[in-house]
Amino acid sequence: MPELAEQPGRLLRRQLVDSRASSIAGRHLGSLSTDPTAIDSVAMKVPFFRPELNDDEVAEVVSTLRSGWLTTGPRVRRFEAEFARAVGAEYAVAMNSCTAALHLATLALGLRAGQVVLIPTMTFAATAEVIRYAGAIPVLVDCDAERLHMDLRDAERKIENLRTGHLPPSIDRDAEITGMVPVHVGGVMMDIASNREFAARHGLWQVEDAAHSFPSAWRPEGSEDDGDWQRCGESTADVSCFSFYANKTLTTGEGGMATTGDEALAAQMRSLSLHGLSNDAWGRYTSKGAWDYRILAPGYKYNLTDIAAALGLQQLARAEEMRLARERIALEFIRQLRHVDELEIPTDPGPDRIHSWHLFQVKLRPGALSIDRDALLEELRELGVGFSVHWRPLHLHPYWADQFGWRPEHLPTATEVWRRTVSLPIFPAMTDAEVAHVVASVEDVCRRHRTRSVSA
Ligand SMILES: Cc1ncc(COP(=O)(O)O)c(C=O)c1O
Numbered sequence: 001m002p003e004l005a006e007q008p009g010r011l012l013r014r015q016l017v018d019s020r021a022s023s024i025a026g027r028h029l030g031s032l033s034t035d036p037t038a039i040d041s042v043a044m045k046v047p048f049f050r051p052e053l054n055d056d057e058v059a060e061v062v063s064t065l066r067s068g069w070l071t072t073g074p075r076v077r078r079f080e081a082e083f084a085r086a087v088g089a090e091y092a093v094a095m096n097s098c099t100a101a102l103h104l105a106t107l108a109l110g111l112r113a114g115q116v117v118l119i120p121t122m123t124f125a126a127t128a129e130v131i132r133y134a135g136a137i138p139v140l141v142d143c144d145a146e147r148l149h150m151d152l153r154d155a156e157r158k159i160e161n162l163r164t165g166h167l168p169p170s171i172d173r174d175a176e177i178t179g180m181v182p183v184h185v186g187g188v189m190m191d192i193a194s195n196r197e198f199a200a201r202h203g204l205w206q207v208e209d210a211a212h213s214f215p216s217a218w219r220p221e222g223s224e225d226d227g228d229w230q231r232c233g234e235s236t237a238d239v240s241c242f243s244f245y246a247n248k249t250l251t252t253g254e255g256g257m258a259t260t261g262d263e264a265l266a267a268q269m270r271s272l273s274l275h276g277l278s279n280d281a282w283g284r285y286t287s288k289g290a291w292d293y294r295i296l297a298p299g300y301k302y303n304l305t306d307i308a309a310a311l312g313l314q315q316l317a318r319a320e321e322m323r324l325a326r327e328r329i330a331l332e333f334i335r336q337l338r339h340v341d342e343l344e345i346p347t348d349p350g351p352d353r354i355h356s357w358h359l360f361q362v363k364l365r366p367g368a369l370s371i372d373r374d375a376l377l378e379e380l381r382e383l384g385v386g387f388s389v390h391w392r393p394l395h396l397h398p399y400w401a402d403q404f405g406w407r408p409e410h411l412p413t414a415t416e417v418w419r420r421t422v423s424l425p426i427f428p429a430m431t432d433a434e435v436a437h438v439v440a441s442v443e444d445v446c447r448r449h450r451t452r453s454v455s456a
Contacts, residue, residue: 044437048386049247052429057314064310072274072303079309080257082316087214087233089240089259091266094309095273098211098243098256099126100302102181103133105207105239105258108268109179111136116171118158118180118204120150121393121411122418127181127209128394136178137171137404140395142411148185148361148390148421151413152198155180159202168405179205184213184232185390186423187249187356188349192218192236208237214249215319217354229354233259239269244308247427249322249356250315252308273302325428326357329435333360333424336439342368342446344420357426359390362442364420371449373419380422383441388423 064075076094084092095101111117113135119128122143131138139162142154158167165173180199182190199206210216210232218236219228233240239262244255260266271279276299304312315322330346337345344363349355364373371379373389380387393414395406408415424438 043384044433045384046386046425046430046434046437048388048423048425049427050429051246051251051427053311054314054318057311060310060314061307064307067306069306071305073306075306075309075313076304079304079312079316082313083242083257084259086316086319087231087240087259089233089235090261091263092257092259093266093269093273094304094312095256095258095269095302096304096308097126097254097302098209098241098245099130100273100300101239101241101256101258101269102126102207102209103130104269104272104300104302105241105260105265106130106134106136106179106181107272108265109205109207109238111178114172114175115178116162116175117178118150118155119394120181120183121395121406121414122148122150122185122391123183123209123394124211124391125394125397126211127183128400131181137175138394139167139171139177140393140400140406140411142413143185143393143417145413145417147188147190148414148417149190150180150182152194154411154413155198168407168410170404177202177204179207181207181209182237183209183211184216186359186361187212187216188346188353189213189216189218189232189236191221192230193220195237206237206239208232208240210240211243211245211248212358213356214242215323215354216356219352221352223352235261238262239265244312244315249326249358250312250319252304252312252315255304255308255312271296272299275299275301322428323356325430326426327355329426329430330355330357330360332435333426333439337362337442340443340446341365342450343442360424360426361390362422362424363417364422366420368451369446369449370451373422376445376449377422379445380441383437383444385438385441386425389418389421390423391418393418 080092080094111134115136116139117131117136118141119131119138120143121140128138139158141158142151143149144151159177161167162171162173182195184190195206213232216232217229219230230236239258239260242257244250244252246253258269267279271277276295276297278294278296334345334348337343342365344365346361364376377387393411394400395411400406
Protein backbone atom coordinates (compact mmCIF):
# COMPACT_ATOMS: atom_id res chain seq x y z
CA MET A 1 0.00 0.00 0.00
CA PRO A 2 1.47 3.37 -0.94
CA GLU A 3 2.48 5.76 1.81
CA LEU A 4 0.12 8.47 0.63
CA ALA A 5 -2.84 6.15 0.77
CA GLU A 6 -2.07 5.00 4.28
CA GLN A 7 -1.99 8.33 6.05
CA PRO A 8 -2.71 10.81 3.33
CA GLY A 9 -4.10 13.77 5.26
CA ARG A 10 -1.19 14.56 7.53
CA LEU A 11 1.47 12.85 5.48
CA LEU A 12 0.90 14.71 2.24
CA ARG A 13 0.80 18.03 4.03
CA ARG A 14 3.97 17.09 5.89
CA GLN A 15 5.65 15.99 2.67
CA LEU A 16 4.55 19.12 0.88
CA VAL A 17 5.83 21.31 3.70
CA ASP A 18 9.09 19.41 3.96
CA SER A 19 9.74 19.57 0.24
CA ARG A 20 8.95 23.26 0.25
CA ALA A 21 11.48 23.82 3.01
CA SER A 22 14.15 21.68 1.39
CA SER A 23 13.82 23.33 -1.98
CA ILE A 24 13.94 26.77 -0.44
CA ALA A 25 17.09 25.71 1.38
CA GLY A 26 18.51 24.94 -2.05
CA ARG A 27 19.02 21.24 -1.49
CA HIS A 28 17.60 20.51 -4.92
CA LEU A 29 19.83 23.01 -6.59
CA GLY A 30 23.15 22.26 -8.13
CA SER A 31 22.41 18.62 -8.73
CA LEU A 32 21.93 19.03 -12.46
CA SER A 33 24.96 19.87 -14.50
CA THR A 34 24.05 21.83 -17.57
CA ASP A 35 26.61 22.53 -20.22
CA PRO A 36 25.98 25.76 -22.14
CA THR A 37 28.06 24.52 -25.06
CA ALA A 38 25.76 21.55 -25.52
CA ILE A 39 23.81 23.42 -28.17
CA ASP A 40 26.75 23.10 -30.59
CA SER A 41 27.48 19.49 -30.01
CA VAL A 42 24.23 17.66 -29.50
CA ALA A 43 21.45 17.12 -32.01
CA MET A 44 18.80 16.47 -29.41
CA LYS A 45 15.02 16.62 -29.43
CA VAL A 46 13.21 17.44 -26.22
CA PRO A 47 9.45 16.93 -26.44
CA PHE A 48 7.13 19.31 -24.63
CA PHE A 49 6.00 16.35 -22.55
CA ARG A 50 6.93 12.67 -22.37
CA PRO A 51 4.79 10.35 -20.25
CA GLU A 52 6.73 7.67 -18.46
CA LEU A 53 4.82 4.84 -16.86
CA ASN A 54 6.64 2.49 -14.54
CA ASP A 55 6.34 -1.31 -14.34
CA ASP A 56 3.89 -1.18 -11.40
CA GLU A 57 1.56 1.03 -13.41
CA VAL A 58 1.67 -1.23 -16.44
CA ALA A 59 1.19 -4.32 -14.23
CA GLU A 60 -1.84 -2.82 -12.47
CA VAL A 61 -3.50 -2.03 -15.81
CA VAL A 62 -2.77 -5.52 -17.13
CA SER A 63 -4.13 -7.06 -13.95
CA THR A 64 -7.32 -4.99 -14.38
CA LEU A 65 -7.65 -6.17 -17.98
CA ARG A 66 -7.39 -9.74 -16.73
CA SER A 67 -9.72 -9.21 -13.77
CA GLY A 68 -12.87 -9.43 -15.85
CA TRP A 69 -13.99 -5.95 -14.64
CA LEU A 70 -13.21 -3.19 -17.11
CA THR A 71 -15.63 -0.35 -16.48
CA THR A 72 -16.44 1.54 -13.25
CA GLY A 73 -15.88 -0.80 -10.34
CA PRO A 74 -13.77 -1.46 -7.27
CA ARG A 75 -10.68 0.35 -8.55
CA VAL A 76 -12.63 3.52 -9.27
CA ARG A 77 -14.08 3.39 -5.75
CA ARG A 78 -10.59 2.98 -4.27
CA PHE A 79 -9.15 5.72 -6.49
CA GLU A 80 -11.88 8.12 -5.31
CA ALA A 81 -11.24 7.29 -1.66
CA GLU A 82 -7.47 7.61 -1.93
CA PHE A 83 -7.62 10.79 -3.98
CA ALA A 84 -10.02 12.34 -1.45
CA ARG A 85 -7.57 11.48 1.33
CA ALA A 86 -4.60 12.79 -0.65
CA VAL A 87 -6.16 16.26 -1.05
CA GLY A 88 -8.04 16.27 2.26
CA ALA A 89 -11.52 16.35 0.71
CA GLU A 90 -14.57 14.67 2.17
CA TYR A 91 -15.99 13.49 -1.16
CA ALA A 92 -14.47 12.70 -4.53
CA VAL A 93 -16.33 11.73 -7.69
CA ALA A 94 -14.27 10.26 -10.53
CA MET A 95 -15.20 11.17 -14.09
CA ASN A 96 -13.79 10.64 -17.54
CA SER A 97 -12.38 14.21 -17.82
CA CYS A 98 -11.93 17.47 -15.96
CA THR A 99 -14.32 18.99 -18.49
CA ALA A 100 -17.02 16.55 -17.34
CA ALA A 101 -16.24 17.42 -13.71
CA LEU A 102 -16.53 21.17 -14.42
CA HIS A 103 -19.80 20.58 -16.26
CA LEU A 104 -21.42 18.54 -13.50
CA ALA A 105 -20.08 20.79 -10.73
CA THR A 106 -21.78 23.81 -12.28
CA LEU A 107 -25.01 21.86 -12.88
CA ALA A 108 -25.05 20.50 -9.33
CA LEU A 109 -24.68 24.07 -8.08
CA GLY A 110 -27.84 24.93 -10.00
CA LEU A 111 -26.48 26.80 -13.04
CA ARG A 112 -29.32 27.79 -15.37
CA ALA A 113 -29.72 29.35 -18.81
CA GLY A 114 -29.27 33.12 -18.81
CA GLN A 115 -27.21 33.31 -15.62
CA VAL A 116 -23.72 34.84 -15.70
CA VAL A 117 -20.49 33.22 -14.45
CA LEU A 118 -17.12 34.98 -14.08
CA ILE A 119 -14.45 33.10 -16.05
CA PRO A 120 -10.81 34.10 -16.65
CA THR A 121 -10.08 34.78 -20.28
CA MET A 122 -6.64 33.24 -19.71
CA THR A 123 -7.65 29.60 -19.65
CA PHE A 124 -8.32 26.52 -21.73
CA ALA A 125 -11.54 26.11 -23.74
CA ALA A 126 -13.09 23.73 -21.19
CA THR A 127 -13.43 26.26 -18.34
CA ALA A 128 -15.84 28.40 -20.32
CA GLU A 129 -17.54 25.94 -22.66
CA VAL A 130 -19.22 24.10 -19.78
CA ILE A 131 -21.01 27.33 -18.86
CA ARG A 132 -22.47 27.42 -22.36
CA TYR A 133 -23.64 23.78 -22.06
CA ALA A 134 -26.20 25.09 -19.57
CA GLY A 135 -27.10 28.07 -21.77
CA ALA A 136 -25.47 30.38 -19.22
CA ILE A 137 -23.04 33.18 -20.13
CA PRO A 138 -19.40 33.59 -19.16
CA VAL A 139 -18.27 37.12 -18.43
CA LEU A 140 -14.58 37.10 -19.25
CA VAL A 141 -12.15 38.55 -16.71
CA ASP A 142 -8.59 39.76 -17.34
CA CYS A 143 -5.48 38.25 -15.73
CA ASP A 144 -2.52 39.59 -13.80
CA ALA A 145 0.62 39.91 -15.91
CA GLU A 146 2.84 37.75 -13.72
CA ARG A 147 1.06 34.53 -12.76
CA LEU A 148 -1.74 34.93 -15.31
CA HIS A 149 -4.36 34.36 -12.63
CA MET A 150 -7.85 35.81 -12.84
CA ASP A 151 -7.55 39.45 -11.67
CA LEU A 152 -10.17 40.04 -8.99
CA ARG A 153 -9.92 43.82 -9.40
CA ASP A 154 -10.92 43.35 -13.03
CA ALA A 155 -13.69 40.98 -11.91
CA GLU A 156 -15.07 43.88 -9.83
CA ARG A 157 -14.82 46.14 -12.87
CA LYS A 158 -16.56 43.58 -15.06
CA ILE A 159 -19.50 43.35 -12.63
CA GLU A 160 -19.72 47.15 -12.58
CA ASN A 161 -19.43 47.31 -16.37
CA LEU A 162 -22.14 44.70 -16.80
CA ARG A 163 -24.56 46.67 -14.64
CA THR A 164 -23.79 49.95 -16.38
CA GLY A 165 -24.10 48.46 -19.86
CA HIS A 166 -20.39 48.67 -20.69
CA LEU A 167 -19.87 45.02 -21.59
CA PRO A 168 -20.61 43.62 -25.05
CA PRO A 169 -24.34 44.22 -25.66
CA SER A 170 -24.92 40.48 -26.21
CA ILE A 171 -24.76 40.12 -22.42
CA ASP A 172 -27.93 41.13 -20.57
CA ARG A 173 -27.01 43.83 -18.02
CA ASP A 174 -29.68 42.56 -15.61
CA ALA A 175 -28.56 38.93 -15.72
CA GLU A 176 -28.01 37.21 -12.40
CA ILE A 177 -24.31 36.73 -11.62
CA THR A 178 -24.19 33.38 -9.91
CA GLY A 179 -20.68 31.92 -9.78
CA MET A 180 -16.98 32.10 -10.62
CA VAL A 181 -14.45 29.56 -11.89
CA PRO A 182 -10.90 30.54 -10.89
CA VAL A 183 -8.02 28.65 -12.54
CA HIS A 184 -4.71 27.92 -10.79
CA VAL A 185 -2.67 28.46 -13.94
CA GLY A 186 0.32 26.13 -14.27
CA GLY A 187 -0.17 24.73 -10.76
CA VAL A 188 0.51 27.76 -8.55
CA MET A 189 -2.62 28.51 -6.57
CA MET A 190 -4.45 31.79 -6.48
CA ASP A 191 -4.90 33.51 -3.13
CA ILE A 192 -7.71 31.40 -1.70
CA ALA A 193 -8.59 33.95 1.00
CA SER A 194 -9.15 36.64 -1.64
CA ASN A 195 -11.22 34.30 -3.80
CA ARG A 196 -13.38 33.39 -0.80
CA GLU A 197 -13.84 36.99 0.23
CA PHE A 198 -14.77 38.03 -3.31
CA ALA A 199 -17.23 35.15 -3.76
CA ALA A 200 -18.86 35.78 -0.38
CA ARG A 201 -19.22 39.52 -0.99
CA HIS A 202 -20.96 38.92 -4.31
CA GLY A 203 -22.94 35.86 -3.23
CA LEU A 204 -21.23 33.58 -5.76
CA TRP A 205 -20.50 29.88 -5.74
CA GLN A 206 -16.97 28.86 -6.64
CA VAL A 207 -15.92 25.96 -8.83
CA GLU A 208 -12.15 25.74 -8.90
CA ASP A 209 -10.52 24.64 -12.17
CA ALA A 210 -7.74 22.60 -10.60
CA ALA A 211 -6.71 20.88 -13.86
CA HIS A 212 -3.07 21.87 -13.21
CA SER A 213 -2.95 21.87 -9.44
CA PHE A 214 -2.46 18.42 -8.03
CA PRO A 215 -0.61 18.37 -5.76
CA SER A 216 -0.58 22.06 -4.85
CA ALA A 217 -1.15 23.86 -1.60
CA TRP A 218 -1.72 27.35 -0.25
CA ARG A 219 -1.55 29.12 3.09
CA PRO A 220 -2.38 32.71 3.98
CA GLU A 221 0.29 35.25 3.12
CA GLY A 222 2.67 35.79 6.01
CA SER A 223 1.65 32.61 7.82
CA GLU A 224 4.47 30.60 9.27
CA ASP A 225 2.16 27.99 10.72
CA ASP A 226 2.28 24.57 9.04
CA GLY A 227 -1.25 23.99 10.31
CA ASP A 228 -2.47 26.73 7.95
CA TRP A 229 -1.62 24.81 4.78
CA GLN A 230 -4.63 23.89 2.68
CA ARG A 231 -4.22 21.52 -0.22
CA CYS A 232 -5.96 22.28 -3.48
CA GLY A 233 -9.27 20.43 -3.16
CA GLU A 234 -9.33 20.64 0.63
CA SER A 235 -12.44 22.84 0.61
CA THR A 236 -10.54 25.51 -1.34
CA ALA A 237 -13.78 26.01 -3.35
CA ASP A 238 -17.31 24.58 -3.35
CA VAL A 239 -16.09 22.04 -5.89
CA SER A 240 -12.54 21.47 -7.19
CA CYS A 241 -12.08 19.82 -10.59
CA PHE A 242 -8.86 17.98 -11.47
CA SER A 243 -7.62 16.67 -14.84
CA PHE A 244 -5.87 13.38 -15.45
CA TYR A 245 -5.32 14.01 -19.16
CA ALA A 246 -2.20 12.45 -20.70
CA ASN A 247 0.20 15.30 -19.95
CA LYS A 248 -1.13 16.24 -16.52
CA THR A 249 0.69 15.82 -13.20
CA LEU A 250 -1.23 12.60 -12.57
CA THR A 251 -2.55 10.78 -15.59
CA THR A 252 -5.11 8.12 -16.37
CA GLY A 253 -4.84 8.79 -20.12
CA GLU A 254 -8.14 10.66 -19.96
CA GLY A 255 -9.88 11.27 -16.65
CA GLY A 256 -10.93 13.75 -14.02
CA MET A 257 -12.11 14.12 -10.44
CA ALA A 258 -14.46 16.48 -8.62
CA THR A 259 -13.85 16.95 -4.89
CA THR A 260 -16.15 18.70 -2.46
CA GLY A 261 -17.02 18.94 1.21
CA ASP A 262 -20.74 18.90 0.40
CA GLU A 263 -22.42 15.51 0.46
CA ALA A 264 -25.44 16.60 -1.57
CA LEU A 265 -23.28 18.09 -4.33
CA ALA A 266 -21.21 14.90 -4.45
CA ALA A 267 -24.34 12.74 -4.68
CA GLN A 268 -25.76 14.86 -7.46
CA MET A 269 -22.55 14.85 -9.49
CA ARG A 270 -22.28 11.09 -9.03
CA SER A 271 -25.81 10.54 -10.26
CA LEU A 272 -25.45 12.94 -13.22
CA SER A 273 -22.20 11.25 -14.25
CA LEU A 274 -24.15 8.02 -14.80
CA HIS A 275 -27.29 8.90 -16.75
CA GLY A 276 -28.93 10.62 -13.77
CA LEU A 277 -29.64 7.26 -12.18
CA SER A 278 -30.40 6.96 -8.50
CA ASN A 279 -27.21 6.68 -6.52
CA ASP A 280 -27.88 3.15 -5.49
CA ALA A 281 -27.56 2.29 -9.19
CA TRP A 282 -23.83 2.35 -8.45
CA GLY A 283 -24.54 -0.95 -6.76
CA ARG A 284 -24.69 -2.33 -10.29
CA TYR A 285 -20.95 -2.20 -10.10
CA THR A 286 -20.63 -4.29 -7.00
CA SER A 287 -21.24 -7.95 -6.41
CA LYS A 288 -24.69 -7.06 -5.01
CA GLY A 289 -25.89 -5.62 -8.30
CA ALA A 290 -28.88 -3.26 -8.53
CA TRP A 291 -31.37 -4.13 -11.20
CA ASP A 292 -34.10 -1.75 -10.08
CA TYR A 293 -32.56 1.72 -10.39
CA ARG A 294 -34.51 4.95 -10.93
CA ILE A 295 -33.82 7.71 -13.49
CA LEU A 296 -33.83 11.01 -11.59
CA ALA A 297 -32.57 13.38 -14.30
CA PRO A 298 -31.38 13.33 -17.90
CA GLY A 299 -27.77 12.69 -16.96
CA TYR A 300 -24.55 12.03 -18.85
CA LYS A 301 -22.15 9.17 -19.49
CA TYR A 302 -19.13 10.57 -17.72
CA ASN A 303 -18.02 7.65 -15.52
CA LEU A 304 -14.35 6.63 -15.29
CA THR A 305 -13.27 3.06 -16.11
CA ASP A 306 -11.44 0.71 -13.76
CA ILE A 307 -8.70 0.46 -16.40
CA ALA A 308 -8.06 4.19 -16.02
CA ALA A 309 -8.41 4.08 -12.23
CA ALA A 310 -5.80 1.31 -12.05
CA LEU A 311 -3.30 3.70 -13.58
CA GLY A 312 -4.54 6.54 -11.39
CA LEU A 313 -4.04 4.59 -8.17
CA GLN A 314 -0.45 3.81 -9.01
CA GLN A 315 0.28 7.37 -10.17
CA LEU A 316 -1.27 8.72 -6.98
CA ALA A 317 1.20 6.73 -4.94
CA ARG A 318 4.11 8.62 -6.50
CA ALA A 319 2.46 11.98 -7.09
CA GLU A 320 4.69 13.80 -4.63
CA GLU A 321 7.81 12.08 -5.96
CA MET A 322 6.89 13.28 -9.47
CA ARG A 323 6.15 16.78 -8.14
CA LEU A 324 9.58 16.91 -6.53
CA ALA A 325 11.17 15.85 -9.83
CA ARG A 326 9.37 18.72 -11.62
CA GLU A 327 10.29 21.15 -8.84
CA ARG A 328 13.93 20.21 -9.16
CA ILE A 329 13.81 20.95 -12.90
CA ALA A 330 11.92 24.21 -12.35
CA LEU A 331 14.44 25.43 -9.78
CA GLU A 332 17.25 24.51 -12.12
CA PHE A 333 15.61 26.47 -14.96
CA ILE A 334 15.21 29.42 -12.60
CA ARG A 335 18.86 29.24 -11.56
CA GLN A 336 20.20 28.95 -15.10
CA LEU A 337 17.84 31.30 -16.91
CA ARG A 338 17.96 34.01 -14.25
CA HIS A 339 20.71 35.88 -16.08
CA VAL A 340 18.93 35.86 -19.46
CA ASP A 341 17.79 39.49 -19.43
CA GLU A 342 15.55 39.06 -22.43
CA LEU A 343 13.19 36.82 -20.43
CA GLU A 344 10.91 37.16 -17.45
CA ILE A 345 11.12 33.86 -15.63
CA PRO A 346 8.89 32.57 -12.84
CA THR A 347 10.05 33.43 -9.37
CA ASP A 348 10.17 30.87 -6.58
CA PRO A 349 6.52 30.68 -5.51
CA GLY A 350 7.41 31.80 -1.99
CA PRO A 351 6.70 30.43 1.47
CA ASP A 352 2.90 30.42 1.09
CA ARG A 353 2.56 28.16 -1.95
CA ILE A 354 3.46 24.60 -2.90
CA HIS A 355 3.62 24.58 -6.68
CA SER A 356 2.74 21.48 -8.69
CA TRP A 357 4.98 22.82 -11.49
CA HIS A 358 2.68 21.47 -14.19
CA LEU A 359 3.92 24.31 -16.39
CA PHE A 360 7.12 26.35 -16.58
CA GLN A 361 6.08 29.55 -18.34
CA VAL A 362 8.53 32.25 -19.39
CA LYS A 363 7.75 35.60 -21.00
CA LEU A 364 9.72 37.65 -23.49
CA ARG A 365 10.65 40.98 -21.94
CA PRO A 366 9.02 43.78 -24.00
CA GLY A 367 11.46 45.24 -26.53
CA ALA A 368 14.32 42.95 -25.53
CA LEU A 369 14.34 40.81 -28.67
CA SER A 370 14.32 41.78 -32.31
CA ILE A 371 12.04 38.83 -33.08
CA ASP A 372 8.54 38.13 -31.80
CA ARG A 373 7.35 35.17 -29.75
CA ASP A 374 6.23 33.16 -32.78
CA ALA A 375 9.62 33.53 -34.49
CA LEU A 376 11.33 32.53 -31.25
CA LEU A 377 9.14 29.41 -31.10
CA GLU A 378 10.11 28.57 -34.67
CA GLU A 379 13.78 28.77 -33.75
CA LEU A 380 13.24 26.61 -30.68
CA ARG A 381 11.50 24.07 -32.89
CA GLU A 382 14.51 24.03 -35.23
CA LEU A 383 16.76 23.46 -32.23
CA GLY A 384 14.65 20.46 -31.22
CA VAL A 385 12.93 22.04 -28.21
CA GLY A 386 9.25 21.28 -27.74
CA PHE A 387 7.03 24.03 -26.35
CA SER A 388 3.46 25.12 -25.91
CA VAL A 389 1.61 28.37 -25.28
CA HIS A 390 -0.87 28.70 -22.41
CA TRP A 391 -2.96 30.20 -23.82
CA ARG A 392 -4.39 32.26 -26.63
CA PRO A 393 -6.96 33.94 -24.36
CA LEU A 394 -10.60 33.03 -24.91
CA HIS A 395 -11.60 36.48 -26.16
CA LEU A 396 -9.15 36.14 -29.06
CA HIS A 397 -10.94 33.03 -30.35
CA PRO A 398 -13.60 33.39 -33.06
CA TYR A 399 -16.45 31.84 -31.03
CA TRP A 400 -16.11 34.20 -28.07
CA ALA A 401 -15.31 37.26 -30.20
CA ASP A 402 -18.00 36.70 -32.85
CA GLN A 403 -20.85 35.33 -30.74
CA PHE A 404 -20.42 37.56 -27.69
CA GLY A 405 -18.57 40.61 -28.99
CA TRP A 406 -15.47 40.41 -26.81
CA ARG A 407 -12.71 42.70 -28.09
CA PRO A 408 -8.99 42.92 -27.23
CA GLU A 409 -9.51 46.20 -25.38
CA HIS A 410 -11.95 44.54 -22.93
CA LEU A 411 -9.10 42.38 -21.61
CA PRO A 412 -5.91 44.39 -22.18
CA THR A 413 -3.45 42.50 -19.96
CA ALA A 414 -4.24 39.07 -21.41
CA THR A 415 -4.21 40.57 -24.92
CA GLU A 416 -0.70 41.89 -24.38
CA VAL A 417 0.88 39.18 -22.25
CA TRP A 418 -0.14 36.10 -24.22
CA ARG A 419 1.93 37.31 -27.18
CA ARG A 420 5.02 37.06 -24.97
CA THR A 421 4.30 33.79 -23.24
CA VAL A 422 6.03 30.44 -23.83
CA SER A 423 5.74 27.17 -21.89
CA LEU A 424 9.00 25.21 -21.83
CA PRO A 425 9.14 21.41 -21.44
CA ILE A 426 8.91 20.14 -17.87
CA PHE A 427 8.12 16.54 -16.93
CA PRO A 428 9.45 14.13 -14.29
CA ALA A 429 11.29 11.89 -16.75
CA MET A 430 13.26 14.83 -18.23
CA THR A 431 16.98 14.04 -18.18
CA ASP A 432 19.77 16.39 -17.12
CA ALA A 433 20.91 16.49 -20.75
CA GLU A 434 17.42 17.51 -21.85
CA VAL A 435 17.31 20.31 -19.27
CA ALA A 436 20.73 21.46 -20.48
CA HIS A 437 19.57 21.41 -24.08
CA VAL A 438 16.52 23.54 -23.32
CA VAL A 439 18.60 26.07 -21.37
CA ALA A 440 21.31 26.25 -24.04
CA SER A 441 18.76 26.61 -26.84
CA VAL A 442 16.84 29.38 -25.10
CA GLU A 443 20.09 31.22 -24.29
CA ASP A 444 21.27 30.81 -27.87
CA VAL A 445 18.12 32.26 -29.44
CA CYS A 446 18.05 35.15 -26.97
CA ARG A 447 21.73 35.95 -27.51
CA ARG A 448 21.40 36.02 -31.28
CA HIS A 449 18.31 38.26 -31.30
CA ARG A 450 18.82 40.56 -28.35
CA THR A 451 18.27 44.24 -29.03
CA ARG A 452 20.97 46.71 -28.19
CA SER A 453 18.93 48.29 -25.37
CA VAL A 454 19.23 45.16 -23.29
CA SER A 455 22.66 43.89 -24.28
CA ALA A 456 24.27 47.32 -23.77
C1 LIG B 1 -7.10 24.82 -17.24
C2 LIG B 1 -7.73 23.58 -17.81
N1 LIG B 1 -8.99 23.29 -17.50
C3 LIG B 1 -9.60 22.19 -17.96
C4 LIG B 1 -8.95 21.32 -18.81
C5 LIG B 1 -9.67 20.13 -19.34
O1 LIG B 1 -9.17 18.93 -18.85
P1 LIG B 1 -9.64 17.55 -19.49
O2 LIG B 1 -8.87 17.34 -20.75
O3 LIG B 1 -9.32 16.52 -18.44
O4 LIG B 1 -11.10 17.65 -19.73
C6 LIG B 1 -7.63 21.58 -19.17
C7 LIG B 1 -6.92 20.66 -20.06
O5 LIG B 1 -5.82 20.84 -20.49
C8 LIG B 1 -7.00 22.74 -18.67
O6 LIG B 1 -5.73 23.06 -19.00
